[in-house]
Amino acid sequence: MIDVPRETLIQFLRTMYLIRGFELKMLMLFQRRALAGDFLGALHSYEGQEAVAAGVGACLRKDDYQFSTHRGHGHAIAKGLDLNKMVAEMFGKETGCSRGRGGSMHLFDVSIGQMGGNGIVGGGLPLALGTAYSALYRNTDQVTVCYFGDGAASQGSFHESLNMAALNKYPIVYVCENNHYAATTHVSKNCPIENIADRAAGYGIPGAVVQGNDVLAVYRAASEAVARARAGQGPTLLECKTYRHRAHCMVIPEHRPEEEREAWLARDPINLFVAKLREENVMTQDDLNRLAAEVEQALVDAVKFADASPFPDPQMLSVDFWAN
């Protein structure tokens, strides 16, 4: 039995479908445009990691803060970023969520606490201290979620941030998405221990290894961590073991062992969850088809919106650069 309300389960699936659909569409469009000589940047696909963003995102309120990464499309979708604005940003349009100034790695929507992706690995970690401090300062119970990868766990900012957050009991949930590769370097060459979550002990905070391709497992672990943070009990480090389906980015060739990829593809987070939903009779095949069609339509509409939107005016290059 699944002890989660049906609408939450459907929300998980909807989010995962949206992310998967978004990534597949973007990859297709970016590749097509690149071949036509219009390169829109590297594109870091979140495909394969959908359960992490869907599970964590479902625990958050609109006013909670979220710091994302260079591989952050999934995080933004799960936080509720408008799809039209998101695709428009991917295409560099004025109607994009960052008005075409940010692009794929810098999706912002402050009104929903989406404090941006980050082109610097580990760059969001120190910033999360600030929103967490600010929430305490303003006496709100807002939580900050800080996503980062296995590569970022080797950055100095990881240590500085977890140390200070633990000292001050900041309301932060650290979500390490261990997809096993920092660009092309396997985690075993980056980290001398099996579990990054074990590092939590060094800061005196809870740490947990989570099956990152199981959206229910992610949701349960994140719910607990978010509740702790909201209750003033301080930060938690979650390590979600997962795998990206694609190479590091669009322009780097695949290099990972075939057997490894096949083993992970067999544990596709969407397939696993759909099987569970069917098994537990939560959704019929018709329900699934309807949801998939609805998501596809939303994506088609978003691409249409983005295509029809204007590029920023070069005359506006430096306008509003400074505040005031």
Add this chain to the structure above:
Amino acid sequence: MPQLKMIRAMCEALDEELRRDERVCLFGQDVGEFGGVFGTSARLQAKHGPRRVFDTPLSEAAILGTAVGAAMSGLRPVAEIMYIDFITVGIDPLVNQAAKLRYMSGGQMTLPMVVFTQCGAGTSEAAQHSQCLEAWFAHVPGLKVVMPATVYDAKGLLKAAIRDDNPVIYIWPKLLYDLKGEVPEEEYVVPLGEAVVRRDGADLTVVATSLMVHRALAAAEALSDEIGIEVIDPRTLVPLDIETILASVRKTGRLLVVHEANTRFGIGAEIIRQVVERAFDQLTCAPVVLGGAGVPMPFTRVLENACMPQEQDIIAAARKMLKC
């Protein structure tokens, strides 16, 4: 008018801004309980409470990241970096994040934050406690750079920096720690972007920053029977009040820039570029930069002095320029 030491004037500025605006907060290593290693936050924690004035771990990236995140979410933080040299340990939140977030997010956020730090040699602290790095920061789009030279400005510019809605790096000259100057009892601010003519003269324009303002004034005084030297203190490098400098150069036809930072690729070169582009015809001789020697700052006093522009160097340069 009461006489205050520079250190005390800055402490008053912080105190007044903490009192004036509830969103202002102040933190860094040794800032809270101890009151800052230079005493710039003496008794401020006792006055304003540990929520607003607090100690951090010795973690520059975490200190700067806290400031960025706090500014992103509604506060107006002042983060102290004890020596500007230490900023290099954790520079990412300032250069890759704070400077870019407003623009990169399509103008969604403002980053009202101050990095409060000091610079300069003359205290026999050697190469890692003596640098002048203002040109680094002035080069990064999105950061304002403030360098007070007098006690009056130290207070007024700090208040203006705290009230500015952009990231500001405020760099005071540590050799002037004990300098006394008049500070009005009534409230005042010194706006960013307004240079001041410290001394009038018709023969030579000397633009000097920070500590060098005092050496330039001493040299001008020593030469007063011989050469009319106009001394301009830009006070802020970004924004730079080039109009005041141009007006002076159009009058004197000669420009000497004096700064403590080493000459190569420095502020002096930039000021001369702007002047040459706009007032080449008015120059009667080639402009000159007098700066640091461009070696790592030596420890021993005799070498340290040789590394920094001295009053005699300014006198010699002025005389040479008047001969051409």
